Amino acid sequence: MRALQLHGDRDLRLVELPDPPPPGEGEVQIAPRAVALNHIDVWGWRGMAFAQRKLPLVVGVEASAEVVAVGSGVTGLTPGQQVVPYSALTCGTCRACTEGRDNHCENVRGVMGFHVDGFARGLVNMPARRIIPVPAGIPHADAACSQVTFGTVVHMLFDNAHLQPGETILVHAGGSGIGSVAIKIAKSIGCTVIATVGSDEKIEPVKALGADHVINYTTDRFEGAVRKITAKKGVDVVFEHVGASTWEGSLFSLKPGGRLVTCGSTSGVTAQTNLMMIFQRQLTIKGSFGCSIRNQTDALDWMARGIRPLLDMVVPLERFSEGLERLESRRVLGKIIVTL
16 A cells, blocks of 8 residues: 655655454454645644654555445444544553543554654544544535544643623634634634734635634734724623734733634744733633544534635645644645645
8 A cells, every 4th residue: 555654754656565353353454535634734834843763664644535444343334434543542441531531541552643653644443432423415525634633623622611692703814724613613603703814815705715804913913993893892702713813912802701723833832921811801711632532523413514624735645744734834724735
């Protein structure tokens, strides 16, 4: 089978690997059809692994696939069925896993495509418990965004920010993969959406996603614009994933009792915080890490209802590096999909 392996920093190679054996008991063999690119793919490509890994490594963290074969004891999955995998190597038996909080597994062994071989290959054997059926009518390119993109957003907005219809939300980097999905979902439940972007070219496309107001944070102080838009009240929720460069302004943008939820720090991991503002205005800051299998299933339900990812470009496996370079440059508008 063909596979795309990382052999060193920014060194990707298309190789031929032996097919895996037939799936064992409780396993499913899948054929990946599309891989969605994320910042975690860029980090791995640049050598920024946060735990021990062994090279060469098959890349690709987030995917959509087709069932090829099922092992003994597997029910509810059949050859030819469209599915998506849950890429975290969770144990399935600890308290967090049994309570449906897979993203907090106490014995997690890494992430496929980042710590161990991922989905940019012809065939993969996986435990059936980490395989999720895809509702009819969702293309592979869209379904490939169900975990790292859609699942992350669902977990942030509803499990952690507790976003309610009619509230006002500030979504940073509205042209990014998760930012664009957050705008669509928040708008679909009746929220007022304020979004930030990094260039004037992204203003109209982000408005087309449903954002009521779009601010270029490279030319305007977004916190001042937010205060003006909200008549100095501030927003109920800030969807934060940029990090240091937007942190202080994000807190200032919240109304008293507002909630900030954060899942990333692409502009830096260290920022100053005005503690007096936190307690005097009774703000809530909550971290959000990945998503659970339940969140990924809910994400597919959102897609089935018509909320689909914004696709920046779709390229074949041979152009995987081109996709990573585009994502790294921040020129991207939405998701980059690699087809197999």
